[in-house]
Amino acid sequence: MDKGTFEVLDVRAGIEAENDRFAALVRARTEREGTYLINLMASPGAGKTSVLCRVIDALGDRFRIGVMEADMDADVDARTVAAHGAEVVQLHTGTSCHMDARMTLQGLDAFGSLPDVIVLENVGNLVCPAEFDVGADLRLMILSVPEGDDKPLKYPLMFTVSDMMLINKIDTAPIFDFDPERCEKNVRALHPDMEIFPVSAKTGEGIDAFCRRLTERIDAARAGKRKGATP
Amino acid sequence: MDKGTFEVLDVRAGIEAENDRFAALVRARTEREGTYLINLMASPGAGKTSVLCRVIDALGDRFRIGVMEADMDADVDARTVAAHGAEVVQLHTGTSCHMDARMTLQGLDAFGSLPDVIVLENVGNLVCPAEFDVGADLRLMILSVPEGDDKPLKYPLMFTVSDMMLINKIDTAPIFDFDPERCEKNVRALHPDMEIFPVSAKTGEGIDAFCRRLTERIDAARAGKRKGATP
Numbered sequence: 085m086d087k088g089t090f091e092v093l094d095v096r097a098g099i100e101a102e103n104d105r106f107a108a109l110v111r112a113r114t115e116r117e118g119t120y121l122i123n124l125m126a127s128p129g130a131g132k133t134s135v136l137c138r139v140i141d142a143l144g145d146r147f148r149i150g151v152m153e154a155d156m157d158a159d160v161d162a163r164t165v166a167a168h169g170a171e172v173v174q175l176h177t178g179t180s181c182h183m184d185a186r187m188t189l190q191g192l193d194a195f196g197s198l199p200d201v202i203v204l205e206n207v208g209n210l211v212c213p214a215e216f217d218v219g220a221d222l223r224l225m226i227l228s229v230p231e232g233d234d235k236p237l238k239y240p241l242m243f244t245v246s247d248m249m250l251i252n253k254i255d256t257a258p259i260f261d262f263d264p265e266r267c268e269k270n271v272r273a274l275h276p277d278m279e280i281f282p283v284s285a286k287t288g289e290g291i292d293a294f295c296r297r298l299t300e301r302i303d304a305a306r307a308g309k310r311k312g313a314t315p
Numbered sequence: 316m317d318k319g320t321f322e323v324l325d326v327r328a329g330i331e332a333e334n335d336r337f338a339a340l341v342r343a344r345t346e347r348e349g350t351y352l353i354n355l356m357a358s359p360g361a362g363k364t365s366v367l368c369r370v371i372d373a374l375g376d377r378f379r380i381g382v383m384e385a386d387m388d389a390d391v392d393a394r395t396v397a398a399h400g401a402e403v404v405q406l407h408t409g410t411s412c413h414m415d416a417r418m419t420l421q422g423l424d425a426f427g428s429l430p431d432v433i434v435l436e437n438v439g440n441l442v443c444p445a446e447f448d449v450g451a452d453l454r455l456m457i458l459s460v461p462e463g464d465d466k467p468l469k470y471p472l473m474f475t476v477s478d479m480m481l482i483n484k485i486d487t488a489p490i491f492d493f494d495p496e497r498c499e500k501n502v503r504a505l506h507p508d509m510e511i512f513p514v515s516a517k518t519g520e521g522i523d524a525f526c527r528r529l530t531e532r533i534d535a536a537r538a539g540k541r542k543g544a545t546p
Contacts, residue, residue, distance in 0.1 A: 127359045128441045128470060129462025156442065158468045181412065181442035208469065210359045211387065211412035211440050230461035230484065231360025237389050238439065239359060253461065259490060 103216060106185035110192065110219025117198040118309045120302045123183075123220035125242060128208030130228040131252040133161045134285035136203055140168040142295040143201070147302065150199035152191040154183045154207050161205065171199055182212035185219050201302055210235070214242040221305050222247050229253040230260050233267035236274055243274045248297075254282040254289060334447060337416035341423065341450025349540045350429040351533045354414075354451035356473060359439030361459040362483040364392045365516035367434055371399040373526040374432070378533065381430035383422040385414045385438050392436065402430055413443035416450050432533055441466070445473040452536050453478050460484040461491050464498035467505055474505045479528075485513040485520060 114121050126132050140149055150171040153162040162174040173194045175187060183206050192198060204220065206213040225246040227235055230253060236243045243249070249271065257264065264282060271278050279297065283290035345352050357363050371380055381402040384393040393405040404425045406418060414437050423429060435451065437444040456477040458466055461484060467474045474480070480502065488495065495513060502509050510528065514521035 127439075127462075128466055129358065129459075155469055157471055160465060160468055181440070207442060208358075209412070209440055209442050211438060212443065228360075228461065230459065230487070231358075234391060235359055237391055238386055240388055256461070256487075256490060259487060 103185040103218075106189050107217045107219035110185055110189050113189070113192055114198065114202075114219070114221070115309050118200070118306050119198040120201045120222070120305050120309075121188075121218075121220045122201065122203045122222045122224050123206060123213070123218050124203055124224050124226070125206045125210075125213045125246070126208065126226035126252075127210045127228070127231060130208070130226045130231065131285045132205050132208065132226060133164055135226060135250060135252060135283065136165060136205060137168045138285050138288070138291045139203070139295060139298070140165065140170050142291065143299065144169055146299070147200040150195055150202040152183075152188070152202060152204045154187070154191075154205060156181070156207060165205075170203075171195065177207055180207075181209050182207055182216055183218055184216045188218040200306065210239045210242050214239075214245050222301060224248050224250070226250045226252050227267070229256050229262045232260070233262050233264070233270065236267070236270035240274050243271050243278070246275070246278070248279040248301075249281070250294065251280065251282045252285055255284040255287050334416040334449075337420050338448045338450035341416055341420050344420070344423055345429065345433075345450070345452070346540050348429040349431070349537050351432045351453070351536050351540075352419075352449075352451045353432065353434045353453045353455050354437060354444070354449050355434055355455050355457070356437045356441070356444045356477070357439065357457035357483075358441045358459070358462060361439070361457045361462065362516045363436050363439065363457060364395055366457060366481060366483060366514065367396060367436060368399045369516050369519070369522045370434070370526060370529070371396065371401050373522065374530065375400055377530070378431040381426055381433040383414075383419070383433060383435045385418070385422075385436060387412070387438060396436075402426065408438055411438075412440050413438055413447055414449055415447045419449040431537065441470045441473050445470075445476050453532060455479050455481070457481045457483050458498070460487050460493045463491070464493050464495070464501065467498070467501035471505050474502050474509070477506070477509065479510045479532075480512070481525065482511065482513045483516055486515040486518050 124132055151165045152173045154175045154177055156177050159174045162172045166172045173191050175191050223246045225242055281294040283294055355363055382396045383404045385406045385408055387408050390405045393403045397403045404422050406422050454477045512525040514525055
């Protein structure tokens, strides 16, 4: 092989997504109880837990908020989030690198009566969680500035399936070679109408605007669920 | 459920690792040709490609270096690495979030005669790649400062199976709440004799020390392979 050139091999191993039946059960359950389910996805260290704590602080008076913390192991995030006053279920996924709909349904069962809003904090992984419909109302992803503005090119599925995206750690943009406009351009090439909010969970920048929009979405969806519910 | 408390559910779905046979084939092949195979693993954006370019620049005169770029899609990293003078094979994993030994063997086949050193740049993922033995001589992982010093607690397998670890973007440690000593303590609780090198692929800090140690490991392993090889 010559230096400076490369070949392309397709080593795709098909995976079967057989979790649609469970996703439908999740949807039926949250529909019945008027619960808004958010699937929160990001790489490790992008700031899922910190953002979540900001959301609980901002919206905890308005909504009864539950959290499902999915981790391969450990419960450090569950402790953090519980300290902010949410009802928390810790899900240990073992060797599984993502949540699927069956595991999500198990998580719902642990709540008893469902809270108004449940946030599933997925395993830190920009790849596999994107492939599994867990029956959520909103797929919310976080990209953090230090990861780089080229990530939509390399992990396109996550940016394609998510409804809303936070660019976290925006306060560090000057330090890294991160161009928010280039990032947005890369995202919109995959997903033209993605809702994008630059935020900093650390400084609080952008959190209000994001929470206002999130509240609109929650209210609209829950009104629809209650209308559709049979007594 | 009470606020401020949480339950723990075990939703582990067992996965079967049936790739030992292929890992043995990879080892036989690299043994025969005296090739040192490195499995490079990290989260998205931790700096795998930047570190790799530094290694190619530092060791490219001493060793014939090949790279297998594993990505779900795209070839931006392959272009970058090829520009530094390595022989590059781009592997498209499709929906698969990690490389397994079978895919690795396919990658080796694309080289023809194998280079002295091959670096498999795995899919950006701190979870799944840790579960698959691809037949490498060295499992090298990168944790980057912005991800946080608590990552060993949440993704323990990667820190357990890796032989050597880089803490990249060390130049940004003052900006983030990253304590290198706490990080090291978390790592050593899982893996007491992990070799840890703080580096910055951006500034070059720490790269020389890391490359010296890497060269020692490569030379020792290749001498053993050549001794063991039958003509």
